Amino acid sequence: KAGVTQTPRYLIKTRGQQVTLSCSPISGHRSVSWYQQTPGQGLQFLFEYFSETQRNKGNFPGRFSGRQFSNSRSEMNVSTLELGDSALYLCASSLGPYRSSGTYQETQYFGPGTRLLVL
Amino acid sequence: QQPVQSPQAVILREGEDAVINCSSSKALYSVHWYRQKHGEAPVFLMILLKGGEQKGHEKISASFNEKKQQSSLYLTASQLSYSGTYFCGTEWDGANNLFFGTGTRLTVIP
Numbered sequence: 001k002a003g004v005t006q007t008p009r010y011l012i013k014t015r016g017q018q019v020t021l022s023c024s025p026i027s028g029h030r031s032v033s034w035y036q037q038t039p040g041q042g043l044q045f046l047f048e049y050f051s052e053t054q055r056n057k058g059n060f061p062g063r064f065s066g067r068q069f070s071n072s073r074s075e076m077n078v079s080t081l082e083l084g085d086s087a088l089y090l091c092a093s094s095l096g097p098y099r100s101s102g103t104y105q106e107t108q109y110f111g112p113g114t115r116l117l118v119l
Numbered sequence: 120q121q122p123v124q125s126p127q128a129v130i131l132r133e134g135e136d137a138v139i140n141c142s143s144s145k146a147l148y149s150v151h152w153y154r155q156k157h158g159e160a161p162v163f164l165m166i167l168l169k170g171g172e173q174k175g176h177e178k179i180s181a182s183f184n185e186k187k188q189q190s191s192l193y194l195t196a197s198q199l200s201y202s203g204t205y206f207c208g209t210e211w212d213g214a215n216n217l218f219f220g221t222g223t224r225l226t227v228i229p
Contacts, residue, residue, distance in 0.1 A: 042121075043161070043206055045217040056215040090160055110160035 002027065004093050004111035012117045018079040021114045025072050025093030031055075032074040033094075033108065034066060038087040046089075049074055050097045081118045088113045120145075122209045124220035131197045131227050139192040139223045141207030150183055150190035151208035151217065154201075161206065164192075169212070197227045 005024045013019050025032050034046035045058040049068035068074045072093075078085055090113045094106040122143045131137055141150060149168045153161040167183040167190055178195045190209075194201055204222040 042221050043208075043219040045208070045219070056217075058216050092161075092163070106166075108163040110162065113160055 006111040023091035029093035031094045035090040122220045128224040137194045141190045143188045146212045148212045149210040156203040
């Protein structure tokens with residue numbers, strides 16, 4: 001079974017540009033979560049999508065947006081890039097909603113990440 | 120908002136045990152544990168929900184103390200493969216956000 005794939009793996013952009021990152025979840029998984037990881041801020045949660053709906057969102061400005069398609073693939077978009085957006089962007093997939101309530105718990109699988117450098 | 124992890128770093132010899140703590144200043148709904156090796160993506164270990172039981176994963180287990188708003192990750196009889204940085208992520212009661220600790224770097228030596 002193929003794992004989570006992310007494209008591109010590496011990206012260099014300049015300030016002010018926009019970027020779109022893609023994440024293909026494991027076949028059958030319907031939840032995709034996005035994270036940003038930087039040496040300074042560490043790991044931060046961006047958002048989670050399940051069945052094409054955004055379920056949860058972290059504390060990021062509106063420049064960060066995402067969407068999920070009917071095949072569960074997800075894209076993340078960052079507009080008007082800033083130097084501080086340089087980071088490793090990780091996506092992770094799970095069968096059901098990752099942070100569901102009750103006793104239902106999901107295992108989350110991470111992709112290799114997209115390393116974005118903003119110059 | 121960010122949970123506090125302790126210790127920041129620990130060095131173990133193979134076979135030794137370790138405990139990593141994750142504390143929050145707010146009432147927790149869930150705690151998530153991950154391990155990340157250098158240059159690799161994180162690997163999910165487990166989630167503990169408020170009111171849930173202690174969970175286990177091979178020789179790695181965790182507990183959730185609601186009174187202290189703290190979770191502890193227990194690594195027993197450590198193996199070289201346990202080396203990496205362990206992160207906890209916390210979700211508060213009533214919130215839909217996940218905050219991560221700064222990580223605990225665990226090094227297991229022969």
